[in-house]
Amino acid sequence: MSRKYLDIFCCEAQERLASLQSGLLVLERHPGRKELLEELLRDAHTLKGSARMVSLDHISAITHSMEEQLKEMEEGSRSIDAAGIDLLLKGSDAVALITSAISKGETPALDLERFLDEYSKAAGVSPPSPPSPPDSSDSSDSSDQSDQPEQPSETVRAEVKTLDALVNLIGEMIINKKRLEVKLSRLREIAARSDQETAALLFEFRRQLEEDVLCQDYLIQELHEKALALRMLPLKSITDGFQRLVRDLCQKLGKEATLVMTGGAIEMDRVLLEGLKPMLIHLLSNAVCHGLESPAERRAAGKEPRGTVWLTARHEGNWVVVEVRDDGRGMDPARIRKTAVRQGLIGEREAEELRDEEALYLTLRQGFSTAETVTDVAGRGVGMDVVKKNVERVEGNLTLTSEPGRYLEVSLQLPLTLSVLEALTVESGGETFVVPINYLQEIVKVHESEITTTGDGETIKLRGATVPFFSLGALMGLAQPVAGDGSRCTAVVLRHCDQRMACAVDAQLGTSVVVVKGLGKQFRSVDFVFGATILGDGNPALILNVPDLFAAGGAESRQISRRGRQAVAPSRARVLVVDDSATTRAMERNILIGNGYQVETAVSGEDALEKTAAAEGFDLILTDLEMPGIDGFQLTRLLRASERYRDTPIVVVSSLAGDADKQQALEAGAQAYIVKGAFDQTAFLDTVRTLLS
Amino acid sequence: MALEDEAYDISAILSQMREEYWQGLAEEEPAPKELLECLVFTLAGASYAFETRHACEVIRIPKLARVPAVPSLITGIFNLRGEIAAAMDIRPLLGLPQPPIGAAGRILVVKAKSFATGIVAEAASGVQGLCLENFQAELGEAGRPFLKGQFLHQDGAIMLIDMEALLASPEIMAGV
Numbered sequence: 111m112s113r114k115y116l117d118i119f120c121c122e123a124q125e126r127l128a129s130l131q132s133g134l135l136v137l138e139r140h141p142g143r144k145e146l147l148e149e150l151l152r153d154a155h156t157l158k159g160s161a162r163m164v165s166l167d168h169i170s171a172i173t174h175s176m177e178e179q180l181k182e183m184e185e186g187s188r189s190i191d192a193a194g195i196d197l198l199l200k201g202s203d204a205v206a207l208i209t210s211a212i213s214k215g216e217t218p219a220l221d222l223e224r225f226l227d228e229y230s231k232a233a234g235v236s237p238p239s240p241p242s243p244p245d246s247s248d249s250s251d252s253s254d255q256s257d258q259p260e261q262p263s264e265t266v267r268a269e270v271k272t273l274d275a276l277v278n279l280i281g282e283m284i285i286n287k288k289r290l291e292v293k294l295s296r297l298r299e300i301a302a303r304s305d306q307e308t309a310a311l312l313f314e315f316r317r318q319l320e321e322d323v324l325c326q327d328y329l330i331q332e333l334h335e336k337a338l339a340l341r342m343l344p345l346k347s348i349t350d351g352f353q354r355l356v357r358d359l360c361q362k363l364g365k366e367a368t369l370v371m372t373g374g375a376i377e378m379d380r381v382l383l384e385g386l387k388p389m390l391i392h393l394l395s396n397a398v399c400h401g402l403e404s405p406a407e408r409r410a411a412g413k414e415p416r417g418t419v420w421l422t423a424r425h426e427g428n429w430v431v432v433e434v435r436d437d438g439r440g441m442d443p444a445r446i447r448k449t450a451v452r453q454g455l456i457g458e459r460e461a462e463e464l465r466d467e468e469a470l471y472l473t474l475r476q477g478f479s480t481a482e483t484v485t486d487v488a489g490r491g492v493g494m495d496v497v498k499k500n501v502e503r504v505e506g507n508l509t510l511t512s513e514p515g516r517y518l519e520v521s522l523q524l525p526l527t528l529s530v531l532e533a534l535t536v537e538s539g540g541e542t543f544v545v546p547i548n549y550l551q552e553i554v555k556v557h558e559s560e561i562t563t564t565g566d567g568e569t570i571k572l573r574g575a576t577v578p579f580f581s582l583g584a585l586m587g588l589a590q591p592v593a594g595d596g597s598r599c600t601a602v603v604l605r606h607c608d609q610r611m612a613c614a615v616d617a618q619l620g621t622s623v624v625v626v627k628g629l630g631k632q633f634r635s636v637d638f639v640f641g642a643t644i645l646g647d648g649n650p651a652l653i654l655n656v657p658d659l660f661a662a663g664g665a666e667s668r669q670i671s672r673r674g675r676q677a678v679a680p681s682r683a684r685v686l687v688v689d690d691s692a693t694t695r696a697m698e699r700n701i702l703i704g705n706g707y708q709v710e711t712a713v714s715g716e717d718a719l720e721k722t723a724a725a726e727g728f729d730l731i732l733t734d735l736e737m738p739g740i741d742g743f744q745l746t747r748l749l750r751a752s753e754r755y756r757d758t759p760i761v762v763v764s765s766l767a768g769d770a771d772k773q774q775a776l777e778a779g780a781q782a783y784i785v786k787g788a789f790d791q792t793a794f795l796d797t798v799r800t801l802l803s
Numbered sequence: 804m805a806l807e808d809e810a811y812d813i814s815a816i817l818s819q820m821r822e823e824y825w826q827g828l829a830e831e832e833p834a835p836k837e838l839l840e841c842l843v844f845t846l847a848g849a850s851y852a853f854e855t856r857h858a859c860e861v862i863r864i865p866k867l868a869r870v871p872a873v874p875s876l877i878t879g880i881f882n883l884r885g886e887i888a889a890a891m892d893i894r895p896l897l898g899l900p901q902p903p904i905g906a907a908g909r910i911l912v913v914k915a916k917s918f919a920t921g922i923v924a925e926a927a928s929g930v931q932g933l934c935l936e937n938f939q940a941e942l943g944e945a946g947r948p949f950l951k952g953q954f955l956h957q958d959g960a961i962m963l964i965d966m967e968a969l970l971a972s973p974e975i976m977a978g979v
Contacts, residue, residue, distance in 0.1 A: 648882055692974050
């Protein structure tokens with residue numbers, strides 16, 4: 111069978127299965143609505159017919175059985191109850207499984223013969239004889255079709271790739287328009303410098319050109335909107351399975367719940383929707399497993415025994431807000447504080463200082479889980495932190511609100527599309543950066559005298575609140591000159607979840623809509639960077655990932671101040687980095703230099719011995735273990751044996767993660783051991799700092 | 804009259820052209836030396852080359868935007884006709900010093916499997932056919948990284964970079 115037809119079949123099957131599933135779930139709740147059966151029968155029948163066309167006998171056999179079951183329900187010889195619906199769902203699940211395997215070109219992970227056998231037995235329907243000549247149902251099918259006059263099609267199918275290319279091309283037009291705008295202002299300068307007569311002509315010419323550019327701008331905007339709309343899909347397209355999910359979870363956990371979905375018609379970029387689905391599944395599972403109480407508990411608390419979970423979506427400006435809310439037990443800040451302290455996420459004092467609203471956000475930290483029993487679906491320790499990360503990946507925001515015993519609401523603020531975003535352009539250290547506007551609270555002028563230096567960094571007062579203060583460039587580890595006279599500087603105040611921070615920049619260049627471009631495959635996920643855009647002058651600028659800035663600001667325990675140079679001045683410690691991998695050398699070197707250390711590198715154990723013998727010694731040595739020639743173990747032992755480096759801290763940074771290697775390295779005389787796979791810049795710097803202090 | 808004569812002579816002219824064509828083909832046959840077509844450029848003052856099949860284009864060095872938290876090898880990103888590409892200084896990878904890049908500096912755009920990337924060079928001297936007779940391969944284990952060998956000429960050696968290995972190397976990747 112040709113691949114092309116199989117692909118078409120898979121597409122069709124997905125649609126039919128989604129319709130079957132949601133239809134069955136409605137039928138379960140309203141067994142009296144027999145008219146629903148008609149639709150279901152049609153879906154099952156069409157699926158059977160299509161499966162035969164592409165010789166997928168197993169699918170046609172399963173759907174045949176489903177069709178028979180549905181017919182019996184229609185005739186009244188089979189009752190419409192949970193068991194009956196379950197059996198039908200099981201059938202549609204199996205078809206979905208086979209289809210998805212086919213579309214990926216794999217063999218389905220299901221013993222088809224056995225399943226078919228069992229399924230027909232359970233259904234009490236005799237399996238059809240698959241390779242038989244076209245039976246009556248097929249012929250009726252074809253006659254059905256010939257009876258209907260052919261309808262002219264109002265839609266066309268387009269490849270997603272084509273649509274994406276279209277949007278990209280229009281993105282190029284937007285960038286080009288920006289270039290024209292830059293040229294227009296150049297033209298004004300030229301006119302100003304010309305003699306009077308020419309100037310008058312040029313001004314007039316420029317005015318007309320400006321009009322043309324404006325007109326083109328308008329057209330491009332409209333074209334862009336239209337093109338984006340092509341990529342938009344309704345939220346409904348991903349929520350089909352959610353009723354089923356909630357139903358199955360409830361059955362498994364002995365709970366009762368109604369899922370109320372509103373705003374299914376709201377449209378979002380296809381790419382975003384794909385990312386949203388797993389997040390919503392996670393949030394809904396959480397709501398049912400952890401949020402909702404058992405019927406007995408609810409009754410005791412004076413609530414309806416049947417809980418409600420709401421999934422709502424609505425527009426808010428250029429954003430879509432998707433909320434998952436349940437009327438369950440809510441989140442208890444006291445309990446969260448206790449759990450977080452027990453799991454070692456924060457200290458006791460720190461926990462006490464948190465306001466109740468802030469304490470909720472502890473659940474977003476990696477490793478947090480309140481579920482006392484690890485269930486099949488949630489409470490595995492990967493959870494809300496993953497949702498948060500995914501929301502951040504699309505430059506969105508996540509808010510938690512709860513009242514203990516009453517409700518929990520998780521609100522995701524998401525952009526409509528990822529292809530353009532509204533952003534503020536800033537200059538810092540000779541570089542241009544772009545900050546997505548949704549993270550921007552305000553832009554302030556800060557005078558030198560308004561900056562307070564505390565034990566762990568600099569802060570400014572903002573309407574009574576203390577806000578940490580950083581230099582944007584230094585925060586990202588980009589070395590940069592200290593700007594101007596320094597008496598007054600511009601700072602952008604950023605917000606994320608419940609946090610605020612102020613970043614000093616050299617200049618802010620206003621907001622505009624920028625086209626988002628990826629950095630290409632040479633870059634995987636890069637810290638601080640969401641993407642890049644091309645400015646009006648044709649030069650690229652990075653689009654910053656603001657959550658990363660907050661992570662760096664918090665994680666560095668605010669060691670990097672606005673004047674990176676000043677704050678780290680006392681620690682001009684000399685560090686030797688020994689590694690045979692150029693990447694590791696470069697990475698460690700960059701991190702250390704970015705934090706004010708002096709760094710030398712050595713490419714081998716031999717090289718390291720030579721360098722340590724030089725007049726200017728080192729205050730700390732970082733070494734790899736596996737190197738050709740003198741390896742890390744030996745190097746450590748040799749240095750320990752020398753008079754000069756007997757007490758110098760040595761840190762092993764190795765990809766060997768075994769306990770035996772760690773043991774051996776420590777025995778050789780290393781003070782700390784960092785595993786490369788789990789390489790974490792913060793932990794790395796903390797280790798270096800601790801050993802040097 | 805002369806015109807008419809020529810008009811009648813068309814078939815003779817055609818046969819002469821055919822003759823010349825075949826002769827032309829015959830002349831090309833004895834290819835004297837095996838040449839490797841390479842892009843030749845300068846790194847740390849010395850001549851380096853890689854096969855032209857890896858090369859896309861050579862451009863002047865545009866404005867590079869620095870990227871935080873990536874290996875120092877990546878000096879920045881630039882606008883490659885609407886797409887974003889990285890510019891790499893591969894000299895440290897080859898164990899070379901890094902003299903400053905001047906006005907003659909160029910970016911050699913090369914195509915890896917899934918991305919295009921730029922290699923910063925002090926100068927580019929263009930495409931040359933390098934004679935394989937003069938080629939001396941790098942010796943096994945003792946070989947320098949990312950070098951295939953060198954072409955020996957009267958006016959100095961041209962080092963041949965193993966661009967395939969370089970582009971597939973994890974050391975040029977950024978991020979996790």
